[in-house]
Amino acid sequence: MFEKSTWIRLPRNVVVGHGVRSEVVDVVDDLHLQGRPLFVTSPTPREVAADPIAADFEAAGIEPAIVTIEKATFDAVERVIEVAEAEGVSYLVGIGGGKAIDIAKLASHHLEMGFLSVPTAASHDGIVSNRGSVPDGDSRHSVAAEPPLAVVADTGILAEAPWELTTAGCADIISNYTAVMDWRLAQRLQDVEYSEYAAALSEMTAEILVDNADLIRPGLEESAWVVTKALMSSGVAMSIAGSSRPASGAEHLFSHQLDRLAPGAALHGHQVGVGSIMTAYLHQGADGIWRAIRDALASIDAPTTAAELGIDDETVIEALTTCHEIRDRYTILGSGMNERAARDVATKTGVID
Template identity: 40%
Template sequence: MVVSSPPSHLMELPRKILIGDRVIAEAGPLVKSLDMAAKSVAIITGSIVKERAGLSCNSSLEGAMLKTRWHVVRDASMDTVNNLYEKIKDDKPDFVIGFGGGRSVDVAKMTAYRLSKPFLSVPTSASHDGISSPFVSVRGIDKPHSIKANTPIGVLADTHLLSQAPPRLLAGGCGDLVAKITAVKDWELARDERGEYFGTYAANLAYMSAKIILEESEKLKNDERLGVRTVVEALISAGVASCIAGSSRPCSGAEHLFSHAVEYVAGAECGLHGERVGIGTIMMAKLHGLDWENVRHTLENMGAPTTAKQIGLGEDSIVQALVKAQSLRPDRYTILSKIKMDKKKARDLASITKVI
């Protein structure tokens, strides 16, 4: 098999990443260091985050002589992005900050992209790798998978704020991390069987982000501070891997297609993104001949669900999602392209891996 020549793509990486305890107090100076000419900032957040930590963030921004305008969002949909864009564009902010969980960060990232303004990612939960990547997942688009916007120009990760998030969100982040082992395997498969370009460096960086969780879960579950710090650093590294690859290939494979298919079949309320992806990884690891039991054990250690029942899914929904998954993105070659999943294979796979 002749492998394709590396595609041309522009690598956009975060210029500065600030991580540490109570570094939210440095938000203003960080924005200024990224854009000295900035005078006004649009902050996109959720209501709970604004109430809990908005004052500290706002004080830092105003202390750096930045005019602030806060916008509270309640979901991550294209309707929200469109409405926000219309609301913000007349203000002509110089800078956009996404301050909150995955929804706020994704909406802010997409809005900044629409406004052609630099974007600072300030996650308050370590729930997925979108905190440092150019990819967003919003509802109401014609593609049932992530789309590309702009890479955050900077990331501010306050480990104190991150440690205050519900434990379920950190567990979901672990699900998104272990997914890299099957995503990389899918990418290798596409290289070997379809001649697709494979970026060794980006793949190794993503794989390393998963490996540290797989190897250290026993230690991380007993040390909250270490767990939060390790998971958020790994998520940032995984996001950077996508920046280097120029696509989501090193971080997203059949396990992510399964997650999108679950939303299609049963609705987005069935589990968090990382929870669905983690369960998908257990099954895709089995198909790839990897140690799926270790994946399952790691997720259990980190408090993440490993069964359909734990995220409110019935057996039939799991089967339907497995059968449907590859058709949602036929252009992306994965293990599901090779296996040609049907209902019997799907039910057997879910049963063997104890997902159902």
């Protein structure tokens, strides 16, 4: 008897383009959301977008509450929940980079309220995903949540953000190649749940981005358009899979460990890009696609070495040899690399000298 079933939850409205920031109020109206919102933001996105959007709401007779978070932590989620309850809000709006959107996503899930995702940087593929990624002591949790009811991505704001945020988003997408390799390996060796559709969407998204790399240039609003569409497509792949597997493999474990060993040194997307060069080598050896991944990253100005990440070589080795412990996710790293093997792959791929 066939007993399989699945729920795939996706945003209802996706609004992308120049100046759409001013349409957040209309999107709320279209979704029939009533009452006050709580804006969840972080310092720079507050200035760039949350305060102007709050002014739009006030002009429409709605008084938003605002909470500014500094880090993506479970304490921050707790604080947002407390503010939401104290202010009597009825939905949340995450305005910012990955950290603000993840915290809004997790708090709204706990509160059983809807949320809107308003990215201010094309820096990560959590914009529409149904997961939140939060460090917790020695681990990093990929927490199940709901995707946003709507996404409002203003390409004007995204194009004005520092260029490295956009190159980080590109690298987060390029890392899908190795995330899918890890997923297939885990399916073959550990029989983990696998979706051919989600894997194909994730790989195709990376391919389209790489094929359009010449459109991705600083100061070009079209770049924000191309990258944001790819980030959304990758987020949809995660929602279809019901897991971050299509977009997060060993290269993400490496990045999550760097976040612990060298906090704030480099952007998430840049770290996963460098991780992807090395894990591609581990999967396919010297003649595999690691050079193509490195060249694609270099072509859009993303880092390809430890030095470009601003991280010293020894920290890279420590991250490579310990990151398999971050979470129970089977990848090419298996039960861990020893130091010699880690030094070998990092040197052969030019990540360290």
